[in-house]
Amino acid sequence: MADLSDPKIDEAYQDVRSDKTDTNWLLLDYESDRSDKLKLTSTGSGGLTELREQLDDGRASYAYARVQYANDKESKREKFILIVWIGPNCKVMRKAKISVHAADVKSVLRVYSIEVAAREKDDLKEEPIIAKLRKAGGASYDGV
Numbered sequence: 001m002a003d004l005s006d007p008k009i010d011e012a013y014q015d016v017r018s019d020k021t022d023t024n025w026l027l028l029d030y031e032s033d034r035s036d037k038l039k040l041t042s043t044g045s046g047g048l049t050e051l052r053e054q055l056d057d058g059r060a061s062y063a064y065a066r067v068q069y070a071n072d073k074e075s076k077r078e079k080f081i082l083i084v085w086i087g088p089n090c091k092v093m094r095k096a097k098i099s100v101h102a103a104d105v106k107s108v109l110r111v112y113s114i115e116v117a118a119r120e121k122d123d124l125k126e127e128p129i130i131a132k133l134r135k136a137g138g139a140s141y142d143g144v
Contacts, residue, residue, distance in 0.1 A: 002101035003037040004028075004108045012043050013109055016066055017080070025051045025065040028105070033091060036101070038062070048129065052121045057087040060094045062102070064109045069130045079113040079133045082106065086119055113137070 012026040022045035029041040041061070044050045051063055063083035070076050084102050086095055113136050118124050 001036065002104035004104060006037075006039050008040040009038065009108060012040050013064060015043065016064055017111070024067075025063060027051065027054050028062040029056075029059060030094070033094065036097070038101075038105070048124050048126050051083075052124050055085050055087065055118075055121060055124075058089040058091075059085075059087050060090050060098055061085040061087075062105045062109070064112070067126070067129060067133060069133065071134075077133075077137065079137065080111060081129065081133070082109055082112040082115045083124065084115065084117050086117075088119060 009026075009028060012023070015021050015023045016026050023043050024045055024047055026043045027041045028038045031037045031039050042054055044054070048065060048067065051065060055061060055063075061083075063085060065081050065083065066078055067081055068076055068078045082105070084098065084105075086098060114129075114132050116123065116129060116132075
């Protein structure tokens with residue numbers, strides 16, 4: 001079971017969800033290779049591009065992001081995504097615990113439209129994620 005008791009995690013989650021702040025992502029990492037305790041590593045306002053730069057190829061991490069996109073010239077939507085990052089050089093034992101720990105993370109970072117399993121930084125490019133959000137969103141006026 002993952003330990004998400006750090007109050008900074010919930011504060012950052014509320015910050016990302018708030019319309020009153022520019023913060024649009026948060027990143028959670030394990031305290032150490034052997035620990036099951038997650039800590040808030042960083043937050044930012046530079047979107048998925050900035051978040052991608054924070055990911056470590058040797059770690060497993062969880063991220064939560066607000067993604068804004070336009071349906072047409074008149075409307076904009078904001079949706080939230082949960083990212084489960086398993087870097088290409090992540091240790092085998094850490095990878096083995098991810099599926100169990102992801103359930104614990106989902107109980108804290110509760111509200112999201114889609115989950116993105118990322119193994120490479122290119123898995124977090126904005127265009128394919130927006131396409132998935134449009135499909136998940138129901139109303140699509142551009143044939144996507």
